[in-house]
Amino acid sequence: MSQGQTRLTPVLKRLRRPLSLTWAGLIAERVVHAFWPLWSIVIAVAAALMLGLHELAQVEAVWIIGTLAAMGAFYFAFKGAMRFLWPNRQEAIDRMDAALPGHPLAALSDQQAIGEGDAGSEQLWRAHLRRMEDRAATAKAVEPDLKLSRRDPFGLRYVALLGLVVAMLFGSVWRAGTVTQLGVGAVPQVTSGPTWEGWIEPPAYTNLPSLYLNDQEDSIRVPQGSRVTIRLYTDVGDFSVAETVSGRTEDLGAATDTEQEFVINSDGTLRIDGPGGKEWTVTAIPDASPNVAANPADLEVTFDGQMSQAFEARDDYGVEGGKATFTLDLAAVDRRHGLTTEPDPREPIVLDLPMPITGGRDEFSEALIENLSEHPWAHLPVTLKLEVSDAADQTGASEALLMDLPARRFFDPLAASVIEQRRDLLWAKSNAKRVVQMLRAVSHVPEDGLFRSDTAYLRMRVILRRLDTLVRHDGLTDETQAEIAEALWDLAILLEDGDIGDALERMRAAQERLSEAMRNGASEEEIARLMQELRDATQDYLRQRTQQAQREGEQGGQQQQAENMQTLDQQDLQEMMDRIQELMEQGRFAEAQQALEEFQQMMENLQVTQGQGQNGESPGQQAMEGLAETLRNQQGLTDEAFRDLQEQFNPGAQAGESEGNEGRNGGQGQGQSHEGTQGQGEGQEPGSGQGGDSQTAEGQQGGGLAESLADRQRALRQELQRQQDGLPNLGGETGDAARDSLDRAGRAMDGAEDALRGDDLAEAIDRQAEAMEALRDGMRNLGEAMAENNEGQPGQGQAQSESLGQFGERDPLGRSQRGLAGDQGEFTARDDIYRRAGELLDEIRRRSGETRRPEIELDYLRRLLDRF
Template structure:
């Protein structure tokens, strides 16, 4: 026995704390199992009393339930005490020993049964004891099992707990004390004597909780518009209510009415007179009107005319909505040129202010973002005022700010002049005749280079002819005027933006302005504005460069680019511009100028490459693009023939500085691509009277018919396109066919003006068809399935990022993964596919390592 004690006692001394915790856990476990019915009944009974159920039923029913509940509590307590057994220390030791492997504590309490006196047996026994002692030293406290799901399968304890929580939130603990006031002789618990209760309910929009008058001593603070409801119980007349907070003058009931309700509109007093009555001083908290202020320090205008106006709104309970109103300030308008006459009345511009989607609206800052470049008041002086509304309907207004309506600026002189005439036309239809005269003066015998493209000049003449006809016939309505203004806007944008050469020129100009600003030590605001202008011009150049690469494949059949060209990713360019801006912010202008020069050189040497393969959809798009170019060439030829009719002395192709359009003696590339090689002679008249391109060549009508037949062939070979975009593309190409047929008939009748109009309609329909066809093909590509976008690594397919390995060490991609409306969904799909392949153990290790590096990077 002495050996047992000597082996177990040191271990138990070290395990005193976990043994004590295990013993306490046993106590908690047995208390929970024995007394859970008791506290379930206790919680249920307390919840019923706090909710006032004893006040609803008659005295007999109420006291019968109370007695039954007391008996149930007594039975539950006796049952719990009978089931509860105080745990012994040995039980705690046995539970802790059961949680250890091999029961080391029991082993330490054992004695050697055989081999006593044998040295080998004793050595083995001592080794066993030491091993058990080491294992017992690792013992930890055993957690008690407090689960009652087997003993309470219906979850009655949770129901009781829920009832108690609801009673604490919506009931009153003071109602428990009213049990002793319940007496016989009444039909209701509260009818034993005069009693009252009341509530204060703040307006819903405040979000404040209701107040229970019985719990409030002497002062009530509530928002204006809060409703006070009071209930009087007992003999009528024993209690009465008086108040000076509602300002009621009509419809007043008796002060002793059992039920009274009124709103808090001002400070005053509320008194309940009679047994148990009480008096309160009521403070009505005024609902302050909201406030809004415009923050001019953060206002800015983007290059395309998009305005950004930050504002800050404040309200005590939260702003519901807001608007920004722009009103024309005629007192500051320079009344000259087309603005001399009185303007036609127009409603103020009203824009909804953005509200926070989530969070508190009591105080917040947002930014009004809108583009009003095409509005008739663009760049005219206006008064801007913001207004916000709270839930009560109160409004708050900002100070009136005098500004010029933010809009896009046109730097091309011709585009700016067209925008000015558009403004005059929208100012008043009375300016119609003056606008026609000015547009005629602009477009009559223009200087070389004024119109970069003949199509722009043709579009302007068509607009001018329609407007002139409407003005002469006095049928310029609001609707037709708006159509003309929209066409003038599109023409001005076309003249301002131009093509890729214009985009490159704008980018160079932005670089030069930024370089000049750095040399002249311009302000930080000016440099930031010029840097943003460079970013915008670069983005426009990249977009048009990408479109050019899609139209013309500059790579050879092996997919290799010339050695003197460079390839830059958009992220590389973004990093370079960020570096330039960082150097300028640090005042290191010499380094910034050197980096700017390197950036300009790289941009000029940049090339956008395309994949070698072409799908049926791409071939169809290229065919339609070629048809559009040929239709443009025919339209230019018809326009020159029309000029020849009114100006017989001019040689076709020589007027207007023509150097590159077919139909004359230009020396550039033709539009037609097959008949006009840039070496055509002057136009002649055939026997039928229709103009001809030259000796032995087809007439314009025949060439128009051939082009229409080519479009019919292309329509028949279109790839399958589903969805709304595909149907719209077919309808647009059908309209183009009809317009070409009309142009052909007009040419055979020598009606060149009508032919030019129909050719313009055909080109517009072709552009719409190509745009819708591109959307349909892109939608089909997105729906092709994720599995088709990937191929096994090591093969001549695409990797998980959609890139196809070329002949060189680089990888190329035929898809632009950074464009489209579903770029984020596409990114998620790519990451999911990469993760799936990374977890596939059947794939080669080299592939899985590569995919894992992709996940680590992205």
Template sequence: ALWRAHQARMAARAAGARAVEPDLRLSRQDPFGLRYIALLGLVVALLFGSIWRAGSVAEMVPGGARGAALAAGPTWEGWIEPPSYTGLPSLYLADQGEVIEVPEGSRITLRFYGEVGALSLTETVSGEGAEAASTDPEQQFEVARAGEMRIDGPGGRSWAVAALADAAPEVEVDERDARTAFDGQMSQPFAARDDYGVVSGGAVFALDLARVDRRYGLAVEPEPREVIRLDLPMPLAGDRTEFTETLVENLSEHPWAHLPVTLRLQVADAARQEGQSEPFEMVLPARRFFDPMAAAVIEQRRDLLWSRQNAGRVVQVLRAVSYKPEGRLFRSEKAYLRLRVIVRQLAAMTQSEGLDETERDEIAQALWDLGVLLEDGDMGDALERMRAAQERLSEAMKNGASEEEIARLMQDLRDATQDYLRQKMQQAERENPEESDQRSAENMMQMNQQDLQDMMDRIQELMEQGRYAEAQQALEEFQQMMENMQVTQGQGQQGQSPGEQAMEGLAETLREQQGLSDQAFRDLQEQFNPGAQSGQSQNNEGRSGGEGRGESHDGQQGQGGQGGEQQGQGGEGREQAEDGQTGEGSLAERQDALRQELERQRQGLPQLGGEAGEAAREALERAERAMEGAEEALRSDDLAGAIDNQADAMEALREGMRNMGEAMAEQQNPGGQGDAEGQPGQAQADPLGREAGQGRQAGTQDSLLQGEDVYRRARELLDEIRKRSGEGERPDVELDYLRRLLERF
């Protein structure tokens, strides 16, 4: 009864039960909203993946509605590759229209897939034979001419192929902007072009014998010579399809210098096609010699190189011009002695076994060096000769010399002055090679020369009238004018501070000390090897020292077995003093003079405070003591000890100059402003020529972009960089640097 009551109660409760209401708020179970991603995927699948859109896949393959048939049967693919030098991209054949234009030499590649023989190719562009169908699975051929190409079979197509010919390169000479520098360096512009770019070029100079004036040494038949071949400069960066460049070369020493030649330029492209310019008639540019004696020597050199049959005639002419020279025909005894030695050598070679090519070239080089020596001379020698002529004339007037003596000395002064002014004009031309600058320098020199000529005429007139006091005063004014010209020439910059002048003086002292050290070292070598390089010249020094500055020690007697020739080299070609004074004694005297000069410079230093200034003075004192020790060692014939002391002196000089520069920088920049402020009202520039800023402002280089010749200077700099980058003997590091410069600019 209890169990039945329980069942009835449970049944009544179950009859009243109700289902739980659903909870539609899903955000608590899906806080990131991933349910929407699932919904989006379902919608995309319904739109693009349903069964009724499956037919559109066939439309995505080439051929559209034919895609299904092509996929089930044979098919093909192909492409066209133009030559690599054209720089054109490859072409996919299926994407091209019915007409295709490609360069000659393009390679066409075709591949057939599927059953062999179902597809075949017929083409007339390769020129390999009669038109015939080919069924090879893979085919390659080059386009040699215009024609047709057709693929027969399922999905086949046809094309009309136009072959674009590669035009030959062109080049022409630009004669309008050609110029020749003072030293004979030729600058010949040219223009070149090619449809795909020029890869190389050359210049060929050939002697134009029909236009040669066949007289004197040129009357005989010339010896055969190869034409002159030069490589044309090419742009290292940029487009080579059309460009303008300049051929820069110095052919002054060539046997055809100043003779008629024909210039022909040649260029080539990557297809090995060549183009040539029209023959351009010209005179081979070279250096000109204005000194009559130098011009005569160079002319005889040309005749000797023209034909060795002229050797006897050259000997006769050179003997005639050097026999009992009068006046100022030769600049120095060294030049005269060198010419006589050359004449003797040439005569001996001619009379013995005849002149061979090696001996001829050796004599020609010696004549060239002599011509340059006669032409250029030495500015310091010309100035010293002019001063000596002034002093002799002044002494003659004071001592009451005869009219004939005074007239002769006056003529010597005129000649020395003319020589000095001519060398200054040549120096100005070397520093300003452009034609406009040359005219400006020449006009300035002519004005100065005329002023001096008038003053010398006035001096001579006063002497002829017996007014020696006034003539003496006029001569002193003349000397002062020439000294002022020398100061203007030598300083180069105006407004130098005392510190800068002192630094320049110390730098000159260091160079002279280096020269003395080089001379002592060579003398030490000769002590251990007396048979080598004998005939030490008293005035010959090293690279930078004193009177013999610039003369090579190799130019002394004993070189190459030609002792006679070397008498004209190495200081004025004189042997050691007749009294037996040794070279060491001469070096000791010059070392003492250099020490006294350093003492004078040290005492005249500007006031420099601070540790750097004190260190500079101490270093210069050490240098002076080392020089004194070197002098004592030289007088004691202790060359090794002298060299050690000279090395200490040079090291102390370098240290003194370094400390002096630091002291000057501290003095000019007490507040960290640098050198940009400078003096009020004075334009400041850094060592590169850029304007310095004011105060804390940065400087600019606007001043470098001003002036009419800014583009010329930029072009010349770029030409020089290109020229050096083409010289393969330069180090790889330097060549890489030059190429980076060209890529940058």
């Protein structure tokens, strides 16, 4: 044995396992390369037979395709056998050696050719062999090359494999055996297994599984309306179907039809006559009608008139939807005063009942939440009827509940009177004349303190004048009736709630009463009552802050210090009050008192959140500030005209100290001093004030003072015209609406000036009120136009806290305002809440089905679904 063979032999013994694997890989590689067409044909034929394609084709076509497949299989088997060469051991050694660096196995089988007998040369040769032995020791099995992309560029082997997978899923191995029945002259064989099949499919809304009729016992109970499908797989006449469950009298087919369908409508029998036939007794379970019930004792009404009526509904398969209908109980109405007239026709109030977002709907409890305070039937007797329906269009109704339509209550006498006249106006248009008389009587020579502010009085005068004009010209339509009713509602809210100062005082008083109750050791019931009073007063205060931001606002260029601003989140506020109540219930009054003081300080530091704009002001912002200044000047001028009108009816008053006047100088918005000196207040244009005699003696007020007011009104009109000329070029419908509103304000100012020069202060006040309303509309539309033009431009439009507050980015709670006046925001509409909740649940379900997500995330999503 040579030296090389001596060194290679032990190495190969150590590499026996990887050498064997490499040799097996060579065999697999050559088998795949030689015989892949053969097994592709075999797989394709097997898939076709399992799918039963031979049953759909003609016998001749099946024989032709089968012959071609057999010839192709024989050809590729012969060709593969000719190409296949069994690998020997040396080929496996060469494959493994080729994968090693330096081919060590080949080197170990070499012999020294030069320098044999030289000691140095032999030593070098032995060192080389030792290095090759070390490399050979690291040898591993070489993977075979099983790729066929070059031999099968069209992927025919994958097409055959796909067909086999489909056949295994949707076909049957037994169907391949039916190919023997296609031979010419073959005797038909009786198939093993059923020669008929049937299914019973319950209605989809029941969520019940379908029943395989062949597996059912003698008795079957299924929901009424289930569909039966029967298929007969033999010659016509071998089987027939008889049934008494459908009650069919028309469109009856033959009992021997190979495919039959009908619906189970009643109890009866179902029978299949013939070899292997069967009979069943069928019980049809009727779908029960849903039912709903509500308890009048569960009705809750909040201080602002929002009702919450709890109800319970149930159905055997689930409630699909429902509605609540409020119908006026005319017989129970106290037909007095404005209600003696026959009411105008009005449709019942129909509200959708809320359905559960998660869980089943077969039995649930929910609450109908709605605020119907502004409806004409507020506080009038109504009947509430709840109605629910299921997927089978069956309905169930509750007993009629007799109640007064829940709505907000007004405790201020004047506000309650305004709401009563609003109700009478909406009751029937024929009451309009009576409403005018009542409002005129209420506002005639009002007592001191009857109106909270001059603004409330002016609003009533404008409403009264508008309604009187409509009545005299027979112009009261449904639209104008709704406009007047809305204006009366806003006036009543203003009279009832007052301004932000009143709301703050009520909240402070509630805090003081609660604090005193804690110090005096009041009972738990008293503390709970005072705590609820504090909650209501706080909500009222926050609502007033929001309304103040919407009505008055602040100048967009103001910079407020961050430490003087505090934005509260509604949830944080609720948690703080809950914490106070929890401390009181635990008897920890010292801590509760400290938390109450912190709460009071936080509420008084509350600031309306403003967006931080750029250092410079855009032309639109400058125009908005100018219009805000014009509005304030017009307000001051109107207040002074109103005080002058009061002094005409109080000749004995001195220096403007008549009843209802605010101080000797007229208070905020003063234009000219009532003390006979020219004063420049917030409502006076610089340089436009006219000095003159301020005597209040009867017969002297129509001269210099009225002329001064007229001149200042004219100057204000000219300033508005200058601002209109300098408006930025804002296109769109909102820009045109802003210009139209400012034009309307200008015409109203012209009318006010003419009335002042004619010494008709009442007419002037009405025209000034119209001018202020038009200015507010113009500023609102201008803000919308600016927002549309700035859309998509970062950094613009955020420095605005416009004077009407309608354009503010945030309300006092830091929530974004998604609309202007009348928009309830994104979290106050119940439909938006349910819609958003449904979208979140759908997104959670979608993500939980994505298996590529981390397991910890999937586990969290599943726990969310289990909880909700």
